[in-house]
Amino acid sequence: MSRYDHTKYRPFPPVQLKDRQWPDQVINKAPIWCSVDLRDGNQALVDPMTVEQKKRLFQLLVKIGFKQIEVGFPAASQPDFDFVRALIEENMIPDDVTVQVLTQAREHLIDRTIEALQGVRKAIVHVYNSTSTVQREQVFRMSREEIIEIAVSGVRMVKERVAKHPATDWRLEYSPESFTGTELDFAVEICDAVVKEWQPTPEKKIILNLPATVEMSTPNVFADQIEWFCRHIAQRDCIEISLHTHNDRGCAVAAAELGIMAGADRVEGTLMGNGERTGNMDVITMAMNLYSQGVDPELYLADAQEIVEVVEACTQIPVNPRHPWVGELVYTAFSGSHQDAIKKSLSQQKPEQGWNVAYLPIDPQDLGRTYEAVIRINSQSGKGGVAYVLEADYGLKLPRWLQVEFARVVQARTEAEARELKRQEIWDAFDQTYLSNPMLAELVSYKLERSDRDYLTAVIRQQGRSGELQGEGKGALHALTEALKQVLDQEIQITEYSEHALSTGSDAKAVTYIQLKVGEQVCCGVAISEDTVAANLNAVLAAVSPTLATVETQAA
Numbered sequence: 001m002s003r004y005d006h007t008k009y010r011p012f013p014p015v016q017l018k019d020r021q022w023p024d025q026v027i028n029k030a031p032i033w034c035s036v037d038l039r040d041g042n043q044a045l046v047d048p049m050t051v052e053q054k055k056r057l058f059q060l061l062v063k064i065g066f067k068q069i070e071v072g073f074p075a076a077s078q079p080d081f082d083f084v085r086a087l088i089e090e091n092m093i094p095d096d097v098t099v100q101v102l103t104q105a106r107e108h109l110i111d112r113t114i115e116a117l118q119g120v121r122k123a124i125v126h127v128y129n130s131t132s133t134v135q136r137e138q139v140f141r142m143s144r145e146e147i148i149e150i151a152v153s154g155v156r157m158v159k160e161r162v163a164k165h166p167a168t169d170w171r172l173e174y175s176p177e178s179f180t181g182t183e184l185d186f187a188v189e190i191c192d193a194v195v196k197e198w199q200p201t202p203e204k205k206i207i208l209n210l211p212a213t214v215e216m217s218t219p220n221v222f223a224d225q226i227e228w229f230c231r232h233i234a235q236r237d238c239i240e241i242s243l244h245t246h247n248d249r250g251c252a253v254a255a256a257e258l259g260i261m262a263g264a265d266r267v268e269g270t271l272m273g274n275g276e277r278t279g280n281m282d283v284i285t286m287a288m289n290l291y292s293q294g295v296d297p298e299l300y301l302a303d304a305q306e307i308v309e310v311v312e313a314c315t316q317i318p319v320n321p322r323h324p325w326v327g328e329l330v331y332t333a334f335s336g337s338h339q340d341a342i343k344k345s346l347s348q349q350k351p352e353q354g355w356n357v358a359y360l361p362i363d364p365q366d367l368g369r370t371y372e373a374v375i376r377i378n379s380q381s382g383k384g385g386v387a388y389v390l391e392a393d394y395g396l397k398l399p400r401w402l403q404v405e406f407a408r409v410v411q412a413r414t415e416a417e418a419r420e421l422k423r424q425e426i427w428d429a430f431d432q433t434y435l436s437n438p439m440l441a442e443l444v445s446y447k448l449e450r451s452d453r454d455y456l457t458a459v460i461r462q463q464g465r466s467g468e469l470q471g472e473g474k475g476a477l478h479a480l481t482e483a484l485k486q487v488l489d490q491e492i493q494i495t496e497y498s499e500h501a502l503s504t505g506s507d508a509k510a511v512t513y514i515q516l517k518v519g520e521q522v523c524c525g526v527a528i529s530e531d532t533v534a535a536n537l538n539a540v541l542a543a544v545s546p547t548l549a550t551v552e553t554q555a556a
């Protein structure tokens with residue numbers, strides 16, 4: 001019999017809430033954020049953070065703008081205790097930041113927790129106990145009443161102890177841990193009992209934190225749980241409802257978002273979602289989701305690279321290159337149709353109309369990323385991407401027909417080498433193909449006499465051989481093609497032509513792109529020169545070079 005047997009699992013029961021209101025809500029302001037990186041994040045690490053690592057991460061959290069930071073479980077270990085002491089004794093906590101600490105509802109742990117907080121200006125003491133059916137029945141083996149008693153006596157112990165330290169501004173947070181696995185009526189009953197014991201006021205609210213300790217359902221069911229809870233809890237005006245979602249099903253952010261729509265005020269989470277098992281709710285993702293909707297997330301995430309570096313250094317967990325908003329590759333398109341759309345959209349942006357770029361939900365520059373990294377070239381890329389690179393880095397605005405031709409050159413290389421081509425390599429390929437190929441014929445000098453017709457005398461060189469061409473026509477280009485017709489003994493027709501300035505100022509250069517039909521053959525040439533006429537002539541010479549090279553006598 002296979003162990004891979006889904007029938008041993010039961011579906012999560014839906015919440016009976018027919019008139020749910022949350023689906024019509026819109027999030028139009030940031031929730032109260034609380035970082036739990038230094039506690040939930042820390043407790044899930046292979047090697048918990050040292051005091052020094054915790055200090056570094058704390059400073060980053062402050063810089064980002066968190067006003068509430070859970071700094072640890074001081075009764076858990078000496079480093080956790082020492083870190084809280086260091087924050088207080090080294091005066092590291094800004095006036096507008098409140099530190100939060102977690103403790104079980106056990107007397108010796110509460111004593112040690114309060115001891116760690118001696119002298120702090122303000123603090124949130126966070127007490128939890130498990131309330132879910134499975135924990136009550138299998139772990140604690142207690143009745144509902146006994147579980148309520150753990151919570152209420154824990155809160156009472158905190159209340160008695162903090163009363164002895166009136167100089168500190170104390171707040172209480174209570175978590176019915178494993179809320180998602182708790183019957184809703186019981187979650188409300190135990191929280192009502194805690195609220196009654198603590199006696200909060202509308203001015204000094206208690207925080208009731210409803211954790212998806214384990215994510216057990218789709219986020220809409222979690223939102224139903226939150227809306228049901230908010231409707232049934234007593235003294236709602238004295239309570240801040242907080243969420244603490246985990247990512248077991250990969251929906252922690254979605255659950256927190258829907259939970260806010262369902263009436264919660266506050267969200268706990270970690271940077272990049274580090275935390276137990278699949279992690280905590282990722283604050284960066286949720287904050288940037290708000291930002292991308294035009295809502296101020298009230299967290300400053302512009303130094304995304306620094307955030308990634310500090311988190312990686314403190315957690316020893318690398319950030320996935322596909323991580324929402326801050327991953328290395330999340331603003332990069334390799335695929336042709338994406339590149340084409342991004343290139344076209346970017347060129348049409350009007351700041352006064354707001355950001356509206358295909359495939360880029362935000363402007364990467366907001367998070368310190370460059371447009372250069374947006375388009376990278378491999379065998380999935382197309383002409384638009386190649387053209388974008390040449391324009392962004394080298395100012396070349398390739399006409400469409402040349403984009404098509406050069407993209408073939410790049411495609412052949414990426415396929416042959418089975419790898420990405422770096423931007424410099426794209427330029428090198430362009431340069432070698434069109435500009436500095438040793439077999440190209442080039443103009444050494446020219447003389448143009450203008451009257452009703454133009455008379456051109458040009459000295460050219462190709463592969464060490466030089467010679468003179470003479471022709472007349474309407475303009476220099478025409479005169480040169482007429483001269484070349486004689487030499488090559490073939491019809492020459494200019495089928496495409498375009499030119500533009502390459503830079504401005506005294507060192508301005510012109511670039512000419514030309515497509516010719518030489519006999520039945522279509523050939524392209526590109527030339528760059530400070531002299532527009534020379535650029536035009538050289539582009540024609542470049543285009544005819546393969547044919548010219550086969551003519552024995554013409555330039556010898």
Ligand SMILES: CC(=O)SCCNC(=O)CCNC(=O)[C@H](O)C(C)(C)COP(=O)(O)OP(=O)(O)OC[C@H]1O[C@@H](n2cnc3c(N)ncnc32)[C@H](O)[C@@H]1OP(=O)(O)O
Nearest residue numbers: 043073075076077103104105106128129130140150177213
């Ligand atoms: C969902 C969460 O993330 S909750 C936070 C979890 N984080 C941590 O546990 C990290 C820090 N924890 C620790 O370092 C340790 O667990 C300590 C120091 C707090 C406690 O250690 P110990 O007392 O040795 O053991 P342990 O944690 O296994 O304690 C379990 C006992 O506490 C009881 N208990 C567990 N949680 C709670 C609680 N929140 N409130 C009251 N009692 C609790 C259990 O029923 C069990 O009782 P028993 O000894 O009678 O069987």
Ligand SMILES: CC(C)C(=O)C(=O)O
Nearest residue numbers: 128175177211213244
């Ligand atoms: C202590 C609580 C809030 C917790 O970490 C959880 O339930 O995941």
